[in-house]
Structures are given as structure tokens and as C-alpha cells.
Amino acid sequence: MKKRYALLLTGALAFGGLGFYNSIAQEETYTNIKIATASASYQRYQSIDELEEEAELVVxxxxxxxRELYFRDADHGGPGITLSKSSVEIEKVLKGDVQKKKTITVFEEGYIKKDYYVNTEGYxxxxENGKYLLFLIPNRFNDTYVIVGMHQGKYDLNLTNRAAPxxxxxxAFLDSNVExxxxAQGLDAFYQLKEQAKAKYKL
Structure with a gap:
């Protein structure tokens, strides 16, 4: 059974059909960026086995x-939603099937709006420097994927040291060593899961 947050997000993405997209300029340095962090009700996983069980695809x-901005107005009784759609080139599939696709599109819980990086729960x-282990649920209505547990389902394997709070x-946003x-408490849980994942998949 899918955990509450994953269900809510996937349902919100699917409800009401298509949104519209605006390109996010990748050449920006974000020197004037401000950070806006929203809270959410979501599943906190106790082990990497729980996370893997929830995911239908692990890559x-x-x-x-x-990367593109995804925005859908609140309509037909459904909530409005803003996310980023990011393209990921697959190097290895650890669980599931992507039907020989070389790239997939993944929703991320962070986006740039004016001078703000808006994120959920520190996501x-x-x-482009990262090599990511991703735990994903397919959103079949528009051929995209949702990360399980937001930050809990994304680990940069190129970062071997724990970043200090x-x-x-x-x-933190501008520091490439911060994933x-x-x-502090959330970081403890995050890095515990990451170490479990590295051990499980021998990474």
C-alpha cells in the first residue's frame, strides 16, 4: 500500500489533466536567491527496506x-501544485523496469520562482555533478516519476562525506556538498538511510 504522501502527490499530479511548463534557465548563478521552505505531512521511513518496498523503480x-517548471492551477476541486520536472539519464536499474528507456522524467520538490528557491522539507x-540513487513511483498519467519520501528517496553517491548542518x-542551497x-535530527535519519542503501546495493 502506498504511503500517504506519495499517494497525495501522485493524485494531485494526475488530477485535472495537464499543466503548463516554463523553462528554468540553467545558466543562472542564483547569487540573489532566497530560500522558502514549506512543511508537509509525509512518511518517515525507518529502514531502506521500507523505502525499497514502497518504490516500484530503483535506479x-x-x-x-x-529541468522545467511544472504548474497546475487549482481546478475541478483539486489542489494547485508547483514542482520541477527533471530529466534523469539512467545508468543502472536496481528494481523495476523502464522498458529500455535511457532517460526518465522525475518530479522534484523544489523550484525557482522569482528570487526564491521554494522547497518542501529541505529538499x-x-x-549535474551528482550520481543519484533514486527510489521512485511511476505517475502513469503523464509518464513521469515521483520520488518516494521526497529527500529520503534521493542520494548522491558522489558525496561520500556527511555535510554539516x-x-x-x-x-546550504549553493553548496554542492549539501544534498x-x-x-540536525532530519540529517541523522537521512544519512542513516543512505548508509543502509549503500550497504544493501554494495555501492
């Missing part, structure tokens, strides 16, 4: 640099 891949974008969220902008 290792790289963000291609292709940090994938970047940063009080300045802008510095999750969570608080």
Missing part, C-alpha cells in the same frame, strides 16, 4: 541539466 542515474535539487539556508537542507 542509479544522473541529472541531465534539463535540495539534483545537480548549515544555519544559512542560502549557503539535503534538513535540520
Amino acid at each position: 542509479i542515474g544522473r541529472y541531465t541539466g534539463d 535540495t535539487w539534483m545537480n 548549515q544555519e544559512d539556508s542560502k549557503e 539535503y537542507m534538513g535540520h
